[in-house]
Amino acid sequence: MARWEPGARERIVLAALDLFTEQGYDGTTVAQIAERAGLTKSTFFRHFRDKRELLAAGQETLSRLLAEGIAEAAEGATPLAAVAAGLERASTEMGPINRELGPRISAAVAASTELQERAILKNVGLAAAMTDALAARGVPDPVAHLAAEMGVLAFKRGFAEWSEGSGAATDDLAPYTLAALHDLRAASASLG
Amino acid sequence: MARWEPGARERIVLAALDLFTEQGYDGTTVAQIAERAGLTKSTFFRHFRDKRELLAAGQETLSRLLAEGIAEAAEGATPLAAVAAGLERASTEMGPINRELGPRISAAVAASTELQERAILKNVGLAAAMTDALAARGVPDPVAHLAAEMGVLAFKRGFAEWSEGSGAATDDLAPYTLAALHDLRAASASLG
Numbered sequence: 001m002a003r004w005e006p007g008a009r010e011r012i013v014l015a016a017l018d019l020f021t022e023q024g025y026d027g028t029t030v031a032q033i034a035e036r037a038g039l040t041k042s043t044f045f046r047h048f049r050d051k052r053e054l055l056a057a058g059q060e061t062l063s064r065l066l067a068e069g070i071a072e073a074a075e076g077a078t079p080l081a082a083v084a085a086g087l088e089r090a091s092t093e094m095g096p097i098n099r100e101l102g103p104r105i106s107a108a109v110a111a112s113t114e115l116q117e118r119a120i121l122k123n124v125g126l127a128a129a130m131t132d133a134l135a136a137r138g139v140p141d142p143v144a145h146l147a148a149e150m151g152v153l154a155f156k157r158g159f160a161e162w163s164e165g166s167g168a169a170t171d172d173l174a175p176y177t178l179a180a181l182h183d184l185r186a187a188s189a190s191l192g
Numbered sequence: 193m194a195r196w197e198p199g200a201r202e203r204i205v206l207a208a209l210d211l212f213t214e215q216g217y218d219g220t221t222v223a224q225i226a227e228r229a230g231l232t233k234s235t236f237f238r239h240f241r242d243k244r245e246l247l248a249a250g251q252e253t254l255s256r257l258l259a260e261g262i263a264e265a266a267e268g269a270t271p272l273a274a275v276a277a278g279l280e281r282a283s284t285e286m287g288p289i290n291r292e293l294g295p296r297i298s299a300a301v302a303a304s305t306e307l308q309e310r311a312i313l314k315n316v317g318l319a320a321a322m323t324d325a326l327a328a329r330g331v332p333d334p335v336a337h338l339a340a341e342m343g344v345l346a347f348k349r350g351f352a353e354w355s356e357g358s359g360a361a362t363d364d365l366a367p368y369t370l371a372a373l374h375d376l377r378a379a380s381a382s383l384g
Binding site for chain 1 (some may be wrong): 267270271273309312313316334335337338339345349352376379383384
C-alpha cells in the first residue's frame with residue numbers, strides 16, 4: 001500500500017490545524033495558512049470559501065453518511081440498530097487521513113474557545129441529522145432524539161479512541177464506534 | 193448606597209428580547225436596548241457587563257440550581273432520580289417572569305442564528321454541569337453523560353410546554369419538567 005501523500009486540500013487543513021493550535025483560530029489568517037501549506041492564497045480559495053468553511057468541511061459529509069446509513073438500515077430495525085447502521089456507514093468512509101487528523105483537531109480545539117464552540121455546534125448538527133433520519137423511519141420524537149444523542153456520543157468516543165490509539169490497532173474505525181454505542185446502550189439500562 | 197430601581201433588570205431583558213426579535217442580535221446595540229427600556233446606558237451597565245452577558249444571565253443560576261438538586265438527592269438515588277431532584281430544585285425557582293419570558297426568548301432565538309448558537313451552547317453548559325454533579329455522586333461516565341442529556345431535554349421540553357401553555361395550567365413548572373423526564377425514561381426503554 002502506497003504511503004499517504006497529502007494533496008493541496010489536505011495540506012491546507014494540516015497547516016490550518018497547526019496554526020490554530022499555535023496561535024488560536026481568531027489569530028490566524030488565510031494568508032498565514034496558505035504560506036504554511038506552501039501554497040498561494042488563490043489555491044486556498046479554490047478549496048475553501050473562507051477560514052470558517054474549513055471548519056465545516058467534514059461536517060456536511062459526516063451528517064450525510066450517518067443519515068444514509070440510518071435510512072438504509074433493515075426494515076424493522078430498532079432505533080439503536082438503525083443508529084449502528086449509520087455509524088457503520090460513516091465509519092467505513094474514514095481512512096488514514098481522518099485518523100491522522102484526529103489528535104491535531106483535538107489539540108487545535110483545546111487551544112481555542114471559538115473552536116470549542118464550533119465543535120459543540122458540529123455535534124448538535126450531527127445529532128439533528130440523525131434525529132431527522134430516524135424520524136423519517138417512523139421513530140417517534142423523544143426516542144429519535146435520544147437515540148441520535150447516543151449516536152453522536154458513540155461516534156465521538158469511538159473516533160477519539162481510534163485516532164489516539166497506536167498503529168497496532170485496526171485501521172477500521174467501525175469496531176470502535178460500534179463498541180462505544182454498545183457501552184452507551186448498557187449505560188442506558190442503569191439509569192434507574 | 194445607590195437607589196434601587198425596581199424592575200430595571202427585567203425591563204432591560206424584555207427590551208433586549210423584543211429588539212433581538214425585530215432586528216436580530218447582531219443588529220442591536222446596548223444604546224438601543226437602554227432606550228427601549230427607558231433607561232440610561234449606565235443603568236444598563238450596572239446590570240450587565242455587555243450585550244453578551246445578558247444572554248448568559250440565566251444560565252449560571254440554572255446550572256447551579258440543577259447541580260445543587262442533584263447533589264442533595266437522597267443517598268442511593270438512581271442517576272435519573274438524582275436528575276429529577278435537580279429538575280425539581282431548578283423548576284421551583286422559576287416564577288411568572290420566567291414563564292412570561294419563555295415565548296419571547298423563543299421568538300428572539302428563532303430570528304437569529306447567533307442566538308440559536310448561544311442557545312445550543314447554553315444547553316451544553318447545563319448538561320456539563322449536571323454530568324459533573326452526577327459524577328460527584330459516583331455515577332460512572334457514560335451513564336452520567338446520558339442522564340444529564342436527558343435532564344437537559346426534559347427541562348427544555350417541560351419549560352416550553354409550561355411557558356407556551358394557557359393561564360389555566362398550573363403556575364408550577366416542576367410537574368412539566370418531571371413529566372418530560374418520565375417520557376424520556378419511557379423512551380429509553382424502546383431504543384432497542
